[in-house]
Amino acid sequence: MVGASSGIGLAVARRLALAGRKVAMLARREAELAAQVALVNDVTKKQLAFAYVHDAAVTGEAEALFQRIEQELGPVDEVHFVAGVMPPVALDEFDLQKDTVQVQVNMLGCIAWGNAAARRFLARKGGCFVGVSSVAQDRGRIGRPVYNASKAGMDTYLEALRNRLWRHGVQVTTIRPGFVETPMTAGLRLKGAIPADQAAARILKARDRKKPISYVPGKWRLIMFVIRNIPSFVFRRLSL
Amino acid sequence: MTTMTAPAWRDEKVLGFGMAVGGPASVLRPTTAEQIADAFAEVKKSGGSVALRGAGCSYGDAATAVNGKVLDLTRMNRVLGFDPLTGVATVEPGATVRDLWRTSIQFGYWPKVVSGTMAVSMGGAAAMNIHGKNNYTLGSFGECVRSFDLLTPRGELVHVTRESDPELFHAAISGFGMLGCFTRFEIETKRVHSGRLKVWGIVADDLEHNLRLLEELRSEADYLVSWLDLHAKGKGLGRGIMHRADQFHSGEDPEGLRFCEPALQDVPPNLFGVVPKGWLWPGMWGAVHLGQVGLVNALKFKAGSKEQRHSPYIQSHGAFHFLLDYVPRWQWMTKPGGLIQFQPFVPKAEGARVLRTLIEKCQAAGHVPYLGVLKRHRPDPFLMSYAVDGYSMAMDIAVSSRKSRRASLWQLCREMAEIVLDAGGRFYYAKDAVLLDSSFERVHGSEAVAKFRALKQKWDPDRLLQTDLSRRLGV
Numbered sequence: 001m002v003g004a005s006s007g008i009g010l011a012v013a014r015r016l017a018l019a020g021r022k023v024a025m026l027a028r029r030e031a032e033l034a035a036q037v038a039l040v041n042d043v044t045k046k047q048l049a050f051a052y053v054h055d056a057a058v059t060g061e062a063e064a065l066f067q068r069i070e071q072e073l074g075p076v077d078e079v080h081f082v083a084g085v086m087p088p089v090a091l092d093e094f095d096l097q098k099d100t101v102q103v104q105v106n107m108l109g110c111i112a113w114g115n116a117a118a119r120r121f122l123a124r125k126g127g128c129f130v131g132v133s134s135v136a137q138d139r140g141r142i143g144r145p146v147y148n149a150s151k152a153g154m155d156t157y158l159e160a161l162r163n164r165l166w167r168h169g170v171q172v173t174t175i176r177p178g179f180v181e182t183p184m185t186a187g188l189r190l191k192g193a194i195p196a197d198q199a200a201a202r203i204l205k206a207r208d209r210k211k212p213i214s215y216v217p218g219k220w221r222l223i224m225f226v227i228r229n230i231p232s233f234v235f236r237r238l239s240l
Numbered sequence: 241m242t243t244m245t246a247p248a249w250r251d252e253k254v255l256g257f258g259m260a261v262g263g264p265a266s267v268l269r270p271t272t273a274e275q276i277a278d279a280f281a282e283v284k285k286s287g288g289s290v291a292l293r294g295a296g297c298s299y300g301d302a303a304t305a306v307n308g309k310v311l312d313l314t315r316m317n318r319v320l321g322f323d324p325l326t327g328v329a330t331v332e333p334g335a336t337v338r339d340l341w342r343t344s345i346q347f348g349y350w351p352k353v354v355s356g357t358m359a360v361s362m363g364g365a366a367a368m369n370i371h372g373k374n375n376y377t378l379g380s381f382g383e384c385v386r387s388f389d390l391l392t393p394r395g396e397l398v399h400v401t402r403e404s405d406p407e408l409f410h411a412a413i414s415g416f417g418m419l420g421c422f423t424r425f426e427i428e429t430k431r432v433h434s435g436r437l438k439v440w441g442i443v444a445d446d447l448e449h450n451l452r453l454l455e456e457l458r459s460e461a462d463y464l465v466s467w468l469d470l471h472a473k474g475k476g477l478g479r480g481i482m483h484r485a486d487q488f489h490s491g492e493d494p495e496g497l498r499f500c501e502p503a504l505q506d507v508p509p510n511l512f513g514v515v516p517k518g519w520l521w522p523g524m525w526g527a528v529h530l531g532q533v534g535l536v537n538a539l540k541f542k543a544g545s546k547e548q549r550h551s552p553y554i555q556s557h558g559a560f561h562f563l564l565d566y567v568p569r570w571q572w573m574t575k576p577g578g579l580i581q582f583q584p585f586v587p588k589a590e591g592a593r594v595l596r597t598l599i600e601k602c603q604a605a606g607h608v609p610y611l612g613v614l615k616r617h618r619p620d621p622f623l624m625s626y627a628v629d630g631y632s633m634a635m636d637i638a639v640s641s642r643k644s645r646r647a648s649l650w651q652l653c654r655e656m657a658e659i660v661l662d663a664g665g666r667f668y669y670a671k672d673a674v675l676l677d678s679s680f681e682r683v684h685g686s687e688a689v690a691k692f693r694a695l696k697q698k699w700d701p702d703r704l705l706q707t708d709l710s711r712r713l714g715v
Contacts, residue, residue, distance in 0.1 A: 038348075043490065043494060045494075
């Protein structure tokens with residue numbers, strides 16, 4: 001579970017542990033991660049969660065860390081990439097530093113872990129990779145250009161990965177969440193946002209049903225269908 | 241944080257939570273300690289006084305100043321930090337109980353002491369030294385404060401711990417905003433092993449049964465609170481439903497892991513998932529004004545046996561604790577007169593006799609509380625303490641807009657206060673609206689009051705900090 005110390009990643013990790021799975025929880029913030037791992041093991045009174053401090057932006061670490069996790073916990077059969085950053089960006093702001101971090105975490109981070117997983121899953125002819133993208137990937141919008149672009153890059157990568165691997169018995173599922181209550185969206189006052197635990201339940205259901213792409217919750221498929229079909233001459237005048 | 245211009249004083253209506261006391265005042269909402277200091281200096285120059293106010297959840301006049309000045313701290317509401325390994329939160333005074341638990345529950349911590357509404361501010365919680373349904377075991381809010389910063393009317397910002405200045409620590413907490421303005425707290429929370437609690441509803445046939453349950457269960461239960469039907473007379477006098485809640489141990493409620501998420505703790509906005517609860521108070525207004533509260537209470541009591549059959553059941557921490565938040569604006573049902581809450585604290589030995597007398601007096605006078613709540617307490621180390629080794633009975637009484645009825649209610653409360661004080665009982669300033677200045681020393685003892693007045697003289701020689709409450713009590 002990459003991105004496991006808060007939000008959707010944390011909620012999915014908790015549900016995996018409740019299903020009795022051993023979970024390697026990866027996150028950047030050491031104290032938060034340690035606290036969450038301790039909480040899972042305390043509430044369940046089982047040794048199910050394991051902490052691995054990792055910054056998804058440091059893509060070079062992924063391969064070696066994957067290997068270490070398999071050495072310590074046994075073969076990995078399921079990888080969730082949920083790490084994501086979305087810094088606030090003003091409408092007249094074009095800050096390369098902020099942009100780079102988003103591409104590094106959201107897109108390159110996913111590619112690093114996708115590659116590491118793909119190599120092994122392909123050889124084993126089995127496994128499952130779940131990547132949490134976003135409804136934000138469906139259109140480029142005025143608010144967060146590089147968040148949109150990084151998620152779109154990630155999403156397209158996941159599609160290609162799916163097409164490569166599915167025929168070899170490996171599942172790749174893309175999740176596109178709409179509004180979810182998480183620390184990342186805390187300041188945004190999203191109307192109708194669902195709890196992260198509810199998003200986690202839907203993500204695991206999509207995994208079980210072997211969905212290629214799943215909007216969470218489902219109504220976003222319709223909403224984004226409409227938004228995707230707004231022609232540019234209209235869309236560029238909207239404040240969406 | 242960008243503070244372009246200093247905030248300005250605005251004329252507003254500032255009422256107690258019960259809407260029965262308070263009136264027009266000039267209000268300032270600072271966002272920094274510097275702005276509070278500036279306001280103190282400005283008020284001092286003009287020779288006036290100012291009242292400190294948090295979220296305005298005190299029922300009476302503890303945070304009002306009719307025709308005076310009020311410093312409203314609700315804009316200083318940040319949670320500045322939370323240590324996920326120790327559960328210690330650093331907060332500003334306007335941060336609320338809600339802000340605190342929403343931060344802590346994600347990491348498996350819950351505030352040690354919470355009130356019945358989560359709207360209460362940290363500053364108010366400390367100044368009034370509030371308690372929860374676990375007062376008999378974990379004590380009052382002040383006992384989970386590790387340190388605070390206090391801006392005194394003399395203009396100093398002092399960092400205070402139990403060790404650095406025990407006298408000021410134990411007087412500023414419980415000191416109802418008389419010694420200075422809290423600007424920052426370090427607050428300890430407790431580890432929970434689930435996002436949920438195990439809850440029992442237990443039917444109590446009369447007052448004695450209620451008190452007996454409190455004594456029997458208090459060594460094992462984590463939370464105890466009894467709802468009382470104060471309309472019942474004769475054999476059923478003081479009947480009610482005792483609620484007991486226990487925390488889970490590690491491994492007892494694995495599913496509770498999912499509930500360590502703020503969104504799954506919040507009190508649901510709709511009744512049965514459909515009716516917005518914001519619409520409920522007009523119905524309750526009808527019950528109050530058509531004299532049907534007795535019927536509502538009797539029905540609620542009847543429902544208690546069904547609840548008892550289904551006990552224990554599981555509830556989130558938020559759903560168990562924040563009963564007052566289930567029906568938003570419920571206190572509007574008492575409009576236009578508003579309500580007061582009379583909450584005496586009575587020593588254990590006198591409990592049964594005094595509480596029975598009070599219920600009978602209310603019934604005889606025709607001011608029957610529409611809500612009664614019984615809790616167990618223990619003493620705490622704070623100077624202006626209200627706590628006793630005994631019981632408290634909170635009685636919510638609707639106030640009539642007719643002058644004569646209002647006067648007779650105040651008269652009743654003062655008579656009841658005499659009975660309580662004669663029995664060695666005490667009162668709680670987050671609730672009180674009726675005590676006379678002659679009662680101040682009888683509540684705390686003359687020694688404690690002398691000590692408090694000396695501290696007031698030391699830290700606030702110009703008597704800059706005053707409220708309607710402090711003037712009423714002759715602090």
